[in-house]
Amino acid sequence: MTTQAVADPHEFVRAQIRWRWSEVVFWLATLLPFVLAPNYLVLASQIAITALFAMSLDLILGYAGIVSLGHAAYFGIGSYTAGLMSAHGWGEPLTGLAAAAVTAGISGYLTSFIIARFRHLALIMITLGIGLVLVEAANSASWLTGGFDGLQGIHTWPILGKFHFDLYGYTAYSYALIALFAIFLLARRLIHSPFGLALRGIRENGARMPAIGAPTREHIRTIYTIAAIIAGVAGALLAQTTETVSLESLGFQRSADVLVMLILGGTGRLYGGLIGAIVYMVARDQFSGLNPQYWYFWIGLLLIAVVMTLPNGILGGLSLLAARIGKRS
Amino acid sequence: MPPVFGVIFDGAAYGMLLFLMSVGLSVTLGMMNFVNLAHCSFAMLGGYVTVTLMNALGWPFLATLPAAFIAAAAASVILERIFFRRFYHASDLEQCLLTIGIVFVSIAAAAYIYGTDQQPVQLPPYLRGSVHVLGLDLAVYRMFLIAIAMLITVLLVVTVETTRFGAQVRAAVNNQRMARGLGIDVDRLFATTFALGSGLAGLGGALAIQMVGLDPSFALTFLIYVLIVVSVGGLGSIAGSFAAAMLLGVSDIAGKYYVPAIGAFLIYLVMLALLMWRPTGIFGRR
Amino acid sequence: MSENALAVSGLNKRFGSLVVASNVELSLPQGVRYALIGPNGAGKTTLINLITGMLRPDSGRIFLGDGDITIFSPDERVRRGLVRTFQINSLFPHLTALESVALAVCERRRVAETWWRELTAYSSEIDEAHEILSALSLAAAGNRVTRELPYGQQRLLEIALALATRPKVLLLDEPAAGVPRDESKDLFAAIAGLSRDITVLFIEHDMDLVFRFASRVIVMVGGRVLLEGTPAEIASDPQVRAVYLGKARQDLGQVRAP
Numbered sequence: 001m002t003t004q005a006v007a008d009p010h011e012f013v014r015a016q017i018r019w020r021w022s023e024v025v026f027w028l029a030t031l032l033p034f035v036l037a038p039n040y041l042v043l044a045s046q047i048a049i050t051a052l053f054a055m056s057l058d059l060i061l062g063y064a065g066i067v068s069l070g071h072a073a074y075f076g077i078g079s080y081t082a083g084l085m086s087a088h089g090w091g092e093p094l095t096g097l098a099a100a101a102v103t104a105g106i107s108g109y110l111t112s113f114i115i116a117r118f119r120h121l122a123l124i125m126i127t128l129g130i131g132l133v134l135v136e137a138a139n140s141a142s143w144l145t146g147g148f149d150g151l152q153g154i155h156t157w158p159i160l161g162k163f164h165f166d167l168y169g170y171t172a173y174s175y176a177l178i179a180l181f182a183i184f185l186l187a188r189r190l191i192h193s194p195f196g197l198a199l200r201g202i203r204e205n206g207a208r209m210p211a212i213g214a215p216t217r218e219h220i221r222t223i224y225t226i227a228a229i230i231a232g233v234a235g236a237l238l239a240q241t242t243e244t245v246s247l248e249s250l251g252f253q254r255s256a257d258v259l260v261m262l263i264l265g266g267t268g269r270l271y272g273g274l275i276g277a278i279v280y281m282v283a284r285d286q287f288s289g290l291n292p293q294y295w296y297f298w299i300g301l302l303l304i305a306v307v308m309t310l311p312n313g314i315l316g317g318l319s320l321l322a323a324r325i326g327k328r329s
Numbered sequence: 330m331p332p333v334f335g336v337i338f339d340g341a342a343y344g345m346l347l348f349l350m351s352v353g354l355s356v357t358l359g360m361m362n363f364v365n366l367a368h369c370s371f372a373m374l375g376g377y378v379t380v381t382l383m384n385a386l387g388w389p390f391l392a393t394l395p396a397a398f399i400a401a402a403a404a405s406v407i408l409e410r411i412f413f414r415r416f417y418h419a420s421d422l423e424q425c426l427l428t429i430g431i432v433f434v435s436i437a438a439a440a441y442i443y444g445t446d447q448q449p450v451q452l453p454p455y456l457r458g459s460v461h462v463l464g465l466d467l468a469v470y471r472m473f474l475i476a477i478a479m480l481i482t483v484l485l486v487v488t489v490e491t492t493r494f495g496a497q498v499r500a501a502v503n504n505q506r507m508a509r510g511l512g513i514d515v516d517r518l519f520a521t522t523f524a525l526g527s528g529l530a531g532l533g534g535a536l537a538i539q540m541v542g543l544d545p546s547f548a549l550t551f552l553i554y555v556l557i558v559v560s561v562g563g564l565g566s567i568a569g570s571f572a573a574a575m576l577l578g579v580s581d582i583a584g585k586y587y588v589p590a591i592g593a594f595l596i597y598l599v600m601l602a603l604l605m606w607r608p609t610g611i612f613g614r615r
Numbered sequence: 616m617s618e619n620a621l622a623v624s625g626l627n628k629r630f631g632s633l634v635v636a637s638n639v640e641l642s643l644p645q646g647v648r649y650a651l652i653g654p655n656g657a658g659k660t661t662l663i664n665l666i667t668g669m670l671r672p673d674s675g676r677i678f679l680g681d682g683d684i685t686i687f688s689p690d691e692r693v694r695r696g697l698v699r700t701f702q703i704n705s706l707f708p709h710l711t712a713l714e715s716v717a718l719a720v721c722e723r724r725r726v727a728e729t730w731w732r733e734l735t736a737y738s739s740e741i742d743e744a745h746e747i748l749s750a751l752s753l754a755a756a757g758n759r760v761t762r763e764l765p766y767g768q769q770r771l772l773e774i775a776l777a778l779a780t781r782p783k784v785l786l787l788d789e790p791a792a793g794v795p796r797d798e799s800k801d802l803f804a805a806i807a808g809l810s811r812d813i814t815v816l817f818i819e820h821d822m823d824l825v826f827r828f829a830s831r832v833i834v835m836v837g838g839r840v841l842l843e844g845t846p847a848e849i850a851s852d853p854q855v856r857a858v859y860l861g862k863a864r865q866d867l868g869q870v871r872a873p
Contacts, residue, residue, distance in 0.1 A: 009713050009741050009742075009744070009745045009757055009758070010735065010738060010741055012711075012713065012757075012758045013713075013734050013735050013741060014735050016734075017733055017734070017735055186731075189730070189731060189732075189733060190730040190731070192733045192734055192735075193729060193730045193731065193732055193733055193734060194718075194721040194726050194727045194728075194729055194732075194734055194737060194740075195727060195728055195729060195730035196730065196734075197710075197714060197717065197718045197721065197727070197734060198718060198721070198722065198727040198728075200707070200709075200710060200714075201707055201710065201715075201718050204707035204708055204709055204710060205705060205706065205707050205708070207705060208701075208705045208706070208707065208776075209690075210688070210689040210690040210693065211667070211689065211690075211693060211698070211699065211701075211705070211776075212693065212718070212719040212722055212723075212776055212777075212779070212780055213690050213693035213694045213698075213719070213722050213723055213780050214690055214718075214722045214727065215690055216690070218728065219727070219728070222728060222730075226730070
């Protein structure tokens with residue numbers, strides 16, 4: 001057995017945190033739509049918003065291991081907050097985002113007390129139940145939410161007073177992309193912080209955590225609240241850029257779609273939600289002429305294929321490939 | 330008689346239906362911890378088998394019921410062999426996704442073959458209408474439904490409590506590793522139980538047409554209710570499924586009747602309350 | 616003022632008609648090394664679960680030093696210095712050994728909730744984790760992912776995790792279990808090297824370990840404490856021999872007291 005010099009532990013940790021060139025390429029590529037596909041900037045802004053939402057789900061699912069079928073609740077709360085503010089006369093976007101973050105954050109914080117107490121099937125059903133109850137409640141409270149027809153009269157003011165929302169989506173995409181990138185930077189920090197390590201500990205072996213003195217429930221409450229805030233911001237972005245809010249922003253469909261996107265891209269890698277959102281929404285746009293029934297047929301097949309061949313999603317498959325190439329060279 | 334008894338009667342009928350559709354999932358979940366979200370696709374299959382046999386081939390309604398059971402059971406055996414078998418030790422999430430994928434495909438297939446409208450079914454004359462009993466108008470079909478479900482419940486309980494097969498099922502649900510250690514072929518037991526449970530779901534689907542209608546989204550809309558019954562009742566517990574199904578059936582009907590404003594989501598509130606009180610289900614293992 | 620590091624009195628627990636703990640009394644003075652032995656199913660691991668709070672007793676009290684910890688949560692007990700290792704490795708498969716220990720250190724230092732600073736800024740925590748690994752001859756394995764480590768090193772990592780919490784009382788559940796003979800040297804050295812500030816109770820079947828390290832042996836059978844005594848007393852006791860039939864009885868007879 002060869003005795004190697006003991007690698008400097010600090011260097012190892014630093015190496016984990018360093019930006020990879022693939023990440024730099026990815027973010028540069030997000031600027032491409034401005035140049036290559038200027039007709040698709042509206043779609044691009046929707047993708048950026050959905051990617052942000054998917055990333056927030058990754059924080060609780062991929063990192064803390066909480067399977068939630070009701071995460072759209074916070075997206076919807078953020079959406080309605082921003083929408084209601086605008087519909088009642090205050091359409092300033094940045095304060096709208098802040099308000100959405102606050103309402104979604106408080107809702108997430110309160111719910112987190114329930115979420116942290118349960119596991120397995122009970123937890124999945126509770127997240128589902130809360131989501132469903134919220135949709136029905138929003139439907140019933142149509143005086144507030146506009147019910148089935150959605151909120152009317154949303155008008156988003158120019159950002160910082162200068163940048164008007166144009167028909168081509170130039171402003172919308174810039175706005176959404178900047179928000180996505182800024183929050184991504186924060187999320188990346190979180191992943192590489194002691195808290196991120198604790199989350200991975202919970203995911204890897206939740207039973208061991210109390211045995212090393214970790215207050216697991218507190219950790220779960222914190223990450224759940226953070227994920228709710230991010231989802232709320234994403235919802236607000238959607239409300240502001242599309243100037244519509246409807247029940248489907250809260251609904252099960254949205255929760256399920258984002259889960260599919262995250263699985264497609266690969267959980268627990270932070271970029272999985274982003275990749276998954278891009279692939280899913282581009283595909284959906286390309287096949288938008290198709291009868292929705294057939295869309296779900298192909299998604300069903302895709303899910304089966306992904307689970308059977310690429311359980312860690314696209315990114316998982318890519319890293320396996322990279323490892324194999326690395327072994328050969 | 331005050332209308333509350335009518336509500337209880339309707340609730341019981343709905344509950345029985347939920348029970349038939351849920352008991353299979355509860356037992357297989359409890360035995361193998363395999364999250365089969367495609368369970369209601371088997372129910373839907375049973376429904377469409379009944380529709381096809383009656384409308385296209387002119388079979389009498391009662392004769393289609395065993396056919397629905399067998400078709401669903403057979404389909405489950407095929408799917409179990411091809412797909413499910415490899416995922417018994419996979420994570421919950423992977424099992425969910427695999428079976429949801431199957432649900433999506435089944436919904437699309439049903440829409441393609443049958444279209445998206447509700448399927449009409451002509452009940453035989455002796456099952457139509459209602460009977461006047463003690464001041465209440467009780468629908469004959471619902472009485473029939475309750476009767477069949479009770480019969481099946483009794484059969485299930487007798488099988489589980491008195492036969493060797495039932496004892497093996499109880500052992501495997503209780504402690505799979507130990508059951509294997511005792512020489513019980515748990516894999517074959519599971520395949521059999523899975524087929525039975527799916528068959529029951531198919532039967533439930535056939536019986537449900539008259540009560541709640543049948544269209545391709547059935548596989549998803551009912552899944553939610555079935556999951557509620559299973560999680561509230563406790564995994565692997567027939568008694569739990571029965572109790573939960575009745576509770577939810579009656580709450581749902583009562584809610585829609587007495588408090589229509591929140592009736593639609595009373596069932597979710599009841600589920601949330603029950604799950605928070607007993608996370609592993611009313612009869613679940615602590 | 617009690618001089619016991621850990622004391623348990625009147626502990627009872629049953630599952631239906633199965634009694635797993637019956638009126639268990641135990642006291643560990645500061646700094647001792649006691650062994651807990653007994654046939655399989657005697658309730659030894661259950662007792663550890665009761666003491667650490669993973670199981671709630673039907674009745675009885677548990678004292679850590681002066682404080683009554685009977686109602687405290689498991690992680691609260693760990694923060695007060697009561698720590699256990701697991702008979703079957705309970706590690707973080709995809710974390711490296713260093714990350715695992717660093718996590719325990721961060722939790723102890725209460726910095727695990729800070730999400731806005733990167734781990735690289737916590738150099739003293741990383742250094743401490745590295746020192747703990749080095750003390751257990753695991754320094755070279757630090758950057759390897761846990762699931763790739765050989766079993767003996769995983770067992771050492773199990774102890775490293777416990778040490779990272781700076782325990783006052785350490786409960787080792789069969790530390791040598793499953794460790795092949797050629798890898799057990801480091802393990803024994805690790806146990807021998809445990810500071811005298813730490814009070815140790817270990818469950819073991821390996822009589823070598825018991826005789827080498829324990830000053831006192833507690834025998835449990837069927838959920839109750841059968842008797843206590845020095846290793847020599849226990850080895851020659853006829854009741855204990857009766858309890859351990861066959862090969863084990865021969866082991867007890869053959870091992871020479873140090």
